[in-house]
Amino acid sequence: VSLPGPLRALGFRLRALLGRDALDRSLEQEMRFHLESLIEEGRRAGLSEEEARRDARLRFGNPLSFREASRELLSFGRLESLAMEVRHAARRLRRAPGFTAVALVTLALGLGVNSALFAVLDVALLRPLPYPEPDRLVALWEIEIGRGERGTVALANLGDYSVPAFESLAASTDMSLDLTDSGEPETILGQGVGPRFFEVLGVGPVRGRAFLEEELRDPGAGKVVILSHRLFSRRFAEDPGLLGRTVRLDGEPHRVVGVLGPDFRAPRDIGARTSSDFIVPLALPPEIATNRGDHEVNVVGRLRPEASLAQARQQLEAVGQSLAQSFPDTNGEVRPRIALLHDDLARAARPSLLLLVGAVGAALLIACLNLSNLLLVRSLARTRETAVRVALGAGRAQALRGILVEAGLLALVGSALGLLVAHLGLRVAVALAPAAVRAAEARLDGRVLAFSLFLAGAVALVSALLPARLVSHLRPHESLRSLERSLAAAPTLRFGRALLVAEVALSLVLLVGGGLLLRSLARLHAVDVGFETERVLATSVNLPEARYPDEHARLRFFVELERRVGALPGVAAVAFANRFPLRGGWSTGIEPDSPIGASPGEHLSADAQAVSLRYFETLGIPLRRGRTFTAADREGAAPVAVVNEAFAARYYPGEEALGRRFRRGRSAPWVEIVGVVADLRRNGQAAKQEPGIYFAAAQTSLYPVHLGELAVRSGRDLRALAAALPREVLRLDPEQPMNRVLTLRESLERDLLPRRFAGILLSSFAGLALVLALVGVYGVTSYSVSRRTGELGLRLALGATPAGLLRLILGETSRRLALGVALGVAGALALTRLLGGLLFETTPTDPATFLATAAGFAAAGLLAAAVPAWRATRLDPTVTLRAG
Amino acid sequence: MGKMDQDGELVQGTLDMLILRVVARGENHGFGIAQAIHLLSGEVLRVEEGSLYPALHRLELRGMLDAEWGVSENNRRARFYGLTAKGRRRLEQESESWARLSSAIARVMGTP
Numbered sequence: 001v002s003l004p005g006p007l008r009a010l011g012f013r014l015r016a017l018l019g020r021d022a023l024d025r026s027l028e029q030e031m032r033f034h035l036e037s038l039i040e041e042g043r044r045a046g047l048s049e050e051e052a053r054r055d056a057r058l059r060f061g062n063p064l065s066f067r068e069a070s071r072e073l074l075s076f077g078r079l080e081s082l083a084m085e086v087r088h089a090a091r092r093l094r095r096a097p098g099f100t101a102v103a104l105v106t107l108a109l110g111l112g113v114n115s116a117l118f119a120v121l122d123v124a125l126l127r128p129l130p131y132p133e134p135d136r137l138v139a140l141w142e143i144e145i146g147r148g149e150r151g152t153v154a155l156a157n158l159g160d161y162s163v164p165a166f167e168s169l170a171a172s173t174d175m176s177l178d179l180t181d182s183g184e185p186e187t188i189l190g191q192g193v194g195p196r197f198f199e200v201l202g203v204g205p206v207r208g209r210a211f212l213e214e215e216l217r218d219p220g221a222g223k224v225v226i227l228s229h230r231l232f233s234r235r236f237a238e239d240p241g242l243l244g245r246t247v248r249l250d251g252e253p254h255r256v257v258g259v260l261g262p263d264f265r266a267p268r269d270i271g272a273r274t275s276s277d278f279i280v281p282l283a284l285p286p287e288i289a290t291n292r293g294d295h296e297v298n299v300v301g302r303l304r305p306e307a308s309l310a311q312a313r314q315q316l317e318a319v320g321q322s323l324a325q326s327f328p329d330t331n332g333e334v335r336p337r338i339a340l341l342h343d344d345l346a347r348a349a350r351p352s353l354l355l356l357v358g359a360v361g362a363a364l365l366i367a368c369l370n371l372s373n374l375l376l377v378r379s380l381a382r383t384r385e386t387a388v389r390v391a392l393g394a395g396r397a398q399a400l401r402g403i404l405v406e407a408g409l410l411a412l413v414g415s416a417l418g419l420l421v422a423h424l425g426l427r428v429a430v431a432l433a434p435a436a437v438r439a440a441e442a443r444l445d446g447r448v449l450a451f452s453l454f455l456a457g458a459v460a461l462v463s464a465l466l467p468a469r470l471v472s473h474l475r476p477h478e479s480l481r482s483l484e485r486s487l488a489a490a491p492t493l494r495f496g497r498a499l500l501v502a503e504v505a506l507s508l509v510l511l512v513g514g515g516l517l518l519r520s521l522a523r524l525h526a527v528d529v530g531f532e533t534e535r536v537l538a539t540s541v542n543l544p545e546a547r548y549p550d551e552h553a554r555l556r557f558f559v560e561l562e563r564r565v566g567a568l569p570g571v572a573a574v575a576f577a578n579r580f581p582l583r584g585g586w587s588t589g590i591e592p593d594s595p596i597g598a599s600p601g602e603h604l605s606a607d608a609q610a611v612s613l614r615y616f617e618t619l620g621i622p623l624r625r626g627r628t629f630t631a632a633d634r635e636g637a638a639p640v641a642v643v644n645e646a647f648a649a650r651y652y653p654g655e656e657a658l659g660r661r662f663r664r665g666r667s668a669p670w671v672e673i674v675g676v677v678a679d680l681r682r683n684g685q686a687a688k689q690e691p692g693i694y695f696a697a698a699q700t701s702l703y704p705v706h707l708g709e710l711a712v713r714s715g716r717d718l719r720a721l722a723a724a725l726p727r728e729v730l731r732l733d734p735e736q737p738m739n740r741v742l743t744l745r746e747s748l749e750r751d752l753l754p755r756r757f758a759g760i761l762l763s764s765f766a767g768l769a770l771v772l773a774l775v776g777v778y779g780v781t782s783y784s785v786s787r788r789t790g791e792l793g794l795r796l797a798l799g800a801t802p803a804g805l806l807r808l809i810l811g812e813t814s815r816r817l818a819l820g821v822a823l824g825v826a827g828a829l830a831l832t833r834l835l836g837g838l839l840f841e842t843t844p845t846d847p848a849t850f851l852a853t854a855a856g857f858a859a860a861g862l863l864a865a866a867v868p869a870w871r872a873t874r875l876d877p878t879v880t881l882r883a884g
Numbered sequence: 885m886g887k888m889d890q891d892g893e894l895v896q897g898t899l900d901m902l903i904l905r906v907v908a909r910g911e912n913h914g915f916g917i918a919q920a921i922h923l924l925s926g927e928v929l930r931v932e933e934g935s936l937y938p939a940l941h942r943l944e945l946r947g948m949l950d951a952e953w954g955v956s957e958n959n960r961r962a963r964f965y966g967l968t969a970k971g972r973r974r975l976e977q978e979s980e981s982w983a984r985l986s987s988a989i990a991r992v993m994g995t996p
Contacts, residue, residue, distance in 0.1 A: 027937075033914075034918075037915040037956075067937075
């Protein structure tokens with residue numbers, strides 16, 4: 001069988017490459033046959049055995065050289081010499097398993113976390129938004145000049161904001177509706193959108209159509225909806241017949257006019273864990289839609305292709321000022337502001353991400369320094385060998401190539417392992433990351449792979465730099481005469497020491513940062529929120545106005561639900577309210593009967609909840625004085641309230657609050673305080689204890705808020721109970737969905753997530769940095785001890801005590817450690833203030849953290865140095881002197 | 885005479901042609917091929933082993949020759965080379981152009 005030429009040649013070469021030994025044997029055998037035939041010929045010609053052999057050898061020439069020629073021919077030439085370098089490097093690395101393992105772990109961690117970070121950054125900051133020409137999309141919001149606070153936009157102002165630089169502007173609001181068709185009722189999230197919403201984004205429904213002008217102008221007329229692809233396939237099995245049919249949303253039929261594509265994302269969903277499942281025409285009550293003081297909508301806009309952001313800004317500022325003059329009451333202090341939508345969405349994620357970048361960058365730098373240090377120590381140890389090779393004519397280029405190939409090989413294997421780390425790291429990051437980081441969309445794709453390879457190459461080059469310098473400065477005759485006095489080694493060794501100091505300093509900065517965050521987390525966890533969180537489940541039920549038109553109807557629903565849930569097995573207590581702690585707030589203006597501690601005319605307000613009878617019992621809030629609510633506190637009875645201690649201390653300092661009265665406004669009835677309960681931190685551990693009021697839910701007209709939440713306390717299986725709750729609601733009202741059931745502990749943990757993310761992240765990097773730095777200290781000390789074996793042996797022989805020797809070696813290392821620690825503390829002092837917002841009751845310069853970290857680090861560093869130092873004290877002088 | 889460089893060695897292309905010609909008479913090993921060239925040239929041409937083996941391996945690589953291990957006349961293991969179809973075509977081409985070239989040179993040299 002004859003193969004086409006090039007293929008045949010390739011086959012030969014591959015065989016030659018893979019079966020190198022077989023090829024060698026074959027060539028050798030062929031030569032031997034030839035030589036023996038020559039000898040035999042000589043013998044036959046009458047020569048003696050010896051003469052025949054000599055003659056044959058003379059005639060045959062140097063078999064090695066033409067064997068080499070043949071082998072060159074049958075191999076890949078230069079490519080194979082690289083393969084040989086790689087094989088040699090691999091063999092060298094295999095012979096130093098300790099070094100290799102440390103270097104690979106260093107690289108895998110350093111490269112792995114960087115790849116994972118890149119994957120997250122890529123989606124969060126780099127990747128363009130999923131709309132055509134995303135550079136022209138802007139977010140628009142309003143600020144109140146005095147307070148500088150960012151807020152939503154008044155729909156009535158939107159027309160004025162349509163300055164010439166904008167092609168179009170569109171308003172939207174977040175909404176939730178109850179879907180009660182085909183299957184279990186559920187609450188779905190979505191957007192109410194104004195005219196030109198899809199036009200601004202540049203993407204619309206892929207089936208059906210966008211909203212018609214009349215549908216947007218008069219949202220009440222015939223209700224229409226556009227569904228997300230997700231909902232379309234989940235609830236309606238992608239039935240194309242759904243278009244034109246109606247679905248029941250909040251009890252009202254809505255005609256489905258369109259379905260969005262699977263990739264569609266509303267701007268509000270980008271970087272959020274939620275996703276919009278429906279889009280309906282924006283329907284604001286006329287009094288809100290026309291009131292310039294009612295700020296209700298989010299706005300996105302599209303710039304004209306030729307317009308710049310600065311132009312739009314200028315034009316909007318002019319509009320804002322003229323509106324302020326025309327409508328001083330509502331617009332006097334309000335100004336519009338814009339930013340590119342991409343930047344605006346990235347803004348929320350930026351602090352977390354910058355922290356990430358800082359930590360990961362430092363970790364990679366440390367990994368680089370460490371690898372460089374390791375390679376340096378290694379090539380110093382091999383100086384003599386290299387010098388011999390250079391002296392024998394191996395060429396500096398080849399020695400340099402060897403180092404580079406070694407570093408490259410390490411980096412390549414390290415980055416492969418790193419991808420494994422990245423894979424795991426990404427899963428952790430997705431689980432821990434705050435929603436704004438958009439980590440959930442992060443993938444290990446081709447871009448990440450390319451980045452990882454690029455990084456590996458860069459690391460290989462950077463860390464091979466110093467060792468390569470050493471080799472290129474090598475003077476073989478000096479190195480061979482005496483390694484210790486080698487002129488080339490000295491400056492490079494100084495470099496190595498500087499590397500170590502830098503490594504220690506960087507690690508310490510990370511450690512201090514991680515320490516501060518952990519300390520702050522520990523303080524947060526130690527804070528008692530003031531109510532039971534472990535054994536309490538909470539959820540919300542949004543009762544639609546269509547079926548529950550007023551607060552009385554809602555109260556009836558919840559009283560009945562309370563009764564039924566109370567009868568479930570294992571339930572210790574049930575309560576309902578408008579809001580439970582950790583689930584948002586609601587406040588009211590108040591006017592106490594004797595406003596002590598408040599300046600006259602000051603607007604007073606307090607957090608206020610309408611709660612059921614067993615609210616305090618369910619949450620485990622202790623009663624301090626007076627009583628809690630009873631069944632007698634109902635509509636028509638004397639208005640009563642329970643307040644917390646903070647309220648009593650704020651408005652009745654030094655007095656008895658019980659029996660005092662306040663009202664919610666001039667025309668509202670006076671309410672008597674009948675009880676004082678303990679304070680709690682409604683919004684989690686980081687929140688303050690604020691004055692709070694509790695009204696009886698049964699006295700509905702006193703405080704007619706939307707009752708919407710249910711909490712259950714149980715000593716038994718919470719999971720089973722959580723599953724049972726929605727069933728009870730459905731039994732009560734088959735069209736009524738219930739939102740997610742969570743324990744209060746889970747809600748608490750969610751609030752802590754961003755801090756925990758930062759804390760875990762920074763401290764794991766700090767741990768990594770610590771390990772790397774210790775490896776560095778160990779490596780450098782080991783090397784310096786091995787270099788001075790002769791000297792140390794001599795000292796021992798001359799009567800130095802092991803303790804004295806230990807002091808000698810450790811003294812050197814501790815000077816370097818001290819310098820590194822000092823630099824690290826200085827760096828940390830300068831940098832930890834960046835953590836400000838993430839710290840809780842911990843100053844960025846917390847002395848205890850600084851002291852503990854620095855001392856701990858120094859101790860660990862000394863210990864790492866003590867191991868090789870101790871080994872040096874056990875040297876046998878007779879042996880070392882002979883070797884030296 | 886044959887193409888020779890200044891050291892009296894055969895130029896590469898010519899050696900390839902001679903090898904193909906010798907192998908066309910029957911499979912042979914490296915030693916046998918060198919001997920055959922020496923004898924057939926009336927003991928004028930001598931092939932250096934240093935160029936013979938690289939040439940053999942090059943021809944094998946290019947698919948002109950096939951090689952396999954066999955047993956020689958004196959009962960030793962030897963690598964035998966044989967002509968492939970491709971090698972035979974190449975030999976025909978080379979012989980033709982060699983014949984033209986040498987008769988042309990002979991005519992020029994034979995001019996009084």
